[in-house]
Amino acid sequence: MSFSINRRQLLAGAAAISASALMPWATRLWADAPEDVSQREIHDFLMLSEQLTGKSQLNAKIAGRAYQGLLSLSDEFPQQMRQLIEALKSAELTDMRQFKTFAAQQPDAVVKTAIDIISAWYLGYTGTIDGNLNRNTAQFVTYTGALMYRPTLDATVIPTYSRGHTNYWESPPATIATD
Numbered sequence: 001m002s003f004s005i006n007r008r009q010l011l012a013g014a015a016a017i018s019a020s021a022l023m024p025w026a027t028r029l030w031a032d033a034p035e036d037v038s039q040r041e042i043h044d045f046l047m048l049s050e051q052l053t054g055k056s057q058l059n060a061k062i063a064g065r066a067y068q069g070l071l072s073l074s075d076e077f078p079q080q081m082r083q084l085i086e087a088l089k090s091a092e093l094t095d096m097r098q099f100k101t102f103a104a105q106q107p108d109a110v111v112k113t114a115i116d117i118i119s120a121w122y123l124g125y126t127g128t129i130d131g132n133l134n135r136n137t138a139q140f141v142t143y144t145g146a147l148m149y150r151p152t153l154d155a156t157v158i159p160t161y162s163r164g165h166t167n168y169w170e171s172p173p174a175t176i177a178t179d
Contacts (some may be wrong), residue, residue, distance in 0.1 A: 041078065042067055048085055052118050053147060054096045059151075062142045063122075069126030069139040070116055080113040122147045 046063040050056055071077045087110050093102045103111045120126045124146030127137030148159050 005126055030086070035174040037064070037071070045081065048081065048088075049121055051088065051094075052096065052114055053121050055121075055147065059142075059145055060123070062145050065141045066117070066126060069120060069141055072139060073116075073127055073137060077113075080109060081117075084113045084117075085111050117152060124148075 010031075042060065042064050045067045046058060046060055049063060049066070049071070050058055057138075074080065075126075087106055091102050091105070093099070099114070103114070116126070120141055124142045125138045125140055128140055129138040130136040144158055
């Protein structure tokens with residue numbers, strides 16, 4: 001009895017073995033991930049985010065990623081968020097230009113929660129970026145959706161994204177509004 005194998009069979013077998021080797025890793029990632037967050041929690045987070053940032057119609061998918069990132073930093077985040085919502089309601093704060101006055105009258109934990117939420121939206125990540133991987137807690141939320149780019153979007157390019165053809169920057173723009 002002779003055994004023969006062609007190249008296609010060899011590659012298919014190697015691919016199957018490789019995939020099976022990755023399966024424990026993939027299933028462990030899913031097992032360790034936090035349980036799905038309810039739509040109500042994301043809705044409440046989105047409404048709170050719109051109030052804190054002063055921006056309407058924030059992206060719900062980005063809100064979900066920001067919520068998950070903040071939740072990964074602290075299991076207490078849902079309770080901290082509820083505490084912040086209650087503090088905002090009791091202070092009747094609707095204009096974020098009054099946030100500094102509001103913050104002076106609140107516990108540090110409430111203020112920190114608000115700043116963490118605002119930072120996630122403006123910076124596009126949660127946690128702290130640190131060169132030492134053991135202390136790095138940053139989690140990606142969004143790049144092009146980060147609110148920090150909105151104020152100057154008509155005049156600046158989001159880093160690494162070209163607005164035109166190759167070497168488009170050689171000629172100065174006719175006006176800021178048209179370039």
